[in-house]
Amino acid sequence: MMFSFQWMSSLLWVGLAQAQPSIKNVLVYSDRAEITRSVRTNCKSTPVQIDFTQIPPSVDTKTIRAMVNTKNSEIVGVVSRVVAQEIESDDLTKQLLGAQKELKSKIRKEKEDLAALNSQQSLLNQYERLFYTSLVEEMRDSAASKSKWRSTMNSFREEEADLYAQTHKHTVQLRELNRELTLIDKQIQRRGTQKTEESITASATVDCSVGSAVEVLLMYVIAGATWEPEYDVHFSGSKSDERSVTLITSAIVRQSTGENWENATVSLTTAQPNLGSQSPYPKPIYVDGKERETQKVLVEGQEDRSSFEEGTVNESTARQSRLEQAGQSFSFTLPSKTTIASNGHEHWVPLDEKKGSGSLRNLSIPRAAPVVYQAVSMDNFAPYPILAGTVHVHNNGSYMGTHSINYAAPGEPIELAISETPEIKVSRKTLHNKKKSSVIGKNQKLQRAYRIELVNLSDSSKTVIVRESIPVSKNSDVVVEIGEQTTPNFEHDSNQGFVDWSIELKPKETQTLELYYQLTIPSDWSGP
Structure with a gap:
């Protein structure tokens, strides 16, 4: 109860x-x-x-x-x-805290000495200005003693040299003390106290x-606690296009809650609860306005709907992990009890390991990069979703690099690039990009065409999947059509806008693909 x-x-x-x-x-x-x-x-x-x-x-x-x-x-x-x-600190922590206190005291003393030297320098500058003002007046008297002038100026030079030497000495000492204090602070922080x-x-x-x-x-x-997923994918096999795949799921846990988790059972969840004690109460919204005619504009933007990862490293390092929910939440429990210190450092923990299979193929996306990738295509054979995060790819025991990976539900296709295929060259050029207005109708047409050329430089046949993309309409007034001049035998994914060809390249062979498509929009729209 x-x-x-x-x-x-x-x-x-x-x-x-x-x-x-x-x-x-x-x-x-x-x-x-x-x-x-x-x-x-x-x-x-x-x-x-x-x-x-x-x-x-x-x-x-x-x-x-x-x-x-x-x-x-x-x-x-x-x-x-x-x-x-x-x-109650241990002996080492007490020593570190004592050294920290002593260093801070020395730093304070050095700063006070530097402040005193700066005051002396300022006072000396005032005396110099006063002396040179008097010197200008005395130079009018031919009987004035030049030896006294020389003696006074020598005294100023000696005093300035001495002040400079002392200032330099204290500055170097202060820099060294600050360096030692930084090292002490890092040691104290690493101890999680x-x-x-x-x-x-x-x-x-x-x-x-x-x-x-x-x-x-x-x-x-x-x-003060967070976690983010991390994956290792190991591909093995070289005799055929089939590959054995091992998916290792792990997590990076950080915590700075103020208490160490010692020998505890740790679970990780994707749930994101709201701790608000009161539900929000909306204020009234008052709307007023007048009718105004606005011309519609055709807006084009790129939206990532693919699962293919091009091998680029994800540079973002957000301190808080962002986990996709996909309508459900689930949790992992670490296989054994663990200890995680409250120091904010990354703590890597293994979660699960699953085995499956995938197929190797050559894949090129000329619009993104004129390169043919050797990629492994597989389905997510884990009984749980793969969350957006980082994946480390290994091919036959060799580390191939780090990729970013998108959310993938169980059974959803995944494609990961493992290397480039340098013996196949790819080039892409624009054939035309023009706009036509209908004389009789009320529509205008935007016509675009591209040519892709593939060259097999090797002495063996190669099969390449060439993937291009065409716009996906989100408005019933905009119609997208593939032109009849497009190279046949393609597959069109209307949801993602992908146009795929499977090309068999013989040794030393060159093949050309052409893509034509047309956007039809109302004549009163403003297009690019």
């Missing part, structure tokens, strides 16, 4: 349980984590109060819940409070049978 409320009063007759709670389970979302702490104790009196201490202050206190896993026991209430937190002045203590009151053992679970949600 589970209860949750903030109990503001403390009953004097409640017995205290002396037990140390530990983190039992962790459920990691894309931007937070749900922590489950567990404690077992003997019920010496009833009710009994169990304290869960050292909860990070960043916890969302509204999410603190408690439950019991023991029969004939129930939660009476839970109260949380902020308490002073004293960090944070000096926290406050923490949360949650006290759960349990009604139990005297003399029985009771297990109490405390759950809460805390920010």
Whole structure:
């Protein structure tokens, strides 16, 4: 049985349980984590109060819940409070903190010395200006002593040289101290220790049978945790176009919640809950306006509807993972208990391994790049979706590179490039791109044509899939048609706008493909 409320009063007759709670389970979302702490104790009196201490202050206190896993026991209430937190550091951490404090003191002293030297330099500059002003007046007197001028100017030069030497010395020393302080700070950060002045203590009151053992679970949600998927795909086989495929699913987990997850069962989920305590209430929207005629414009834009990855590295490094839901959520539980420190570093964990098969083929997309790729085509044979993320490709034991991969549902086709095929050359040129207006009708036509040339430089026959794309209409007034002059024996995917040819290239052979298509739009539209 589970209860949750903030109990503001403390009953004097409640017995205290002396037990140390530990983190039992962790459920990691894309931007937070749900922590489950567990404690077992003997019920010496009833009710009994169990304290869960050292909860990070960043916890969302509204999410603190408690439950019991023991029969004939129930939660009476839970109260949380902020308490002073004293960090007991180990010897090495104490040494690092002491060195950090000493370095900061030395840096402060060097800065004070530099400030004093700057003040002396400023005062010396004032004296120099005053001297040269007096010198101009004295130069009018022929009886003035030039030896005194020379002596004074030498004194200024010596003083400036001394100030410069001292300033340089302190600047070098300050730079060295700052470098040492940076190294000390990094060591302290790597140890995952944070000096926290406050923490949360949650006290759960349990009604139990005297003399029985009771297990109490405390759950809460805390920010500062995230995970993102990562995949390794291993292709093997070389005698035919068939390839054995091994899909290894893993995850990168980062957490800086303020507490280390030690020997805990960690699960990763794609669910994205909303922690809002109140539903939004919309304000009235008032609309006013007047009629205005606006000319329609044909807008063209590229939209990625393919699953083929061209081997480019995904440069984005977002700190928060963005996981596609596709109408469902699922979770992975790590195969064994693990420890993840609260230091924000990447923690790689394996999740699953599946075996399947795929087929090897040569694929070229001249519109994107004049290259023929050797790609493996397969279906997602895992019983779960592949999330958008990073995939590392290996071919017969050799690492081929890192790709970005899009969301793929179970059974959905996937194509991954493993290398280029340099013995096949590809070129693409525009034949025409013109616009015609109908004299009688009310439409205008945009006609486009392209020519693709493939050359097989090898001594063996090659089969190449050539993929071109044509526009996909999202408006019933816009009609897209493939021209009759287009090279025949193609496959047209109207949903994605792909036009595919399967070309058999003999040794040293050159073949040409042509693509013609036409867009018909109303005459009152403005086209490109």
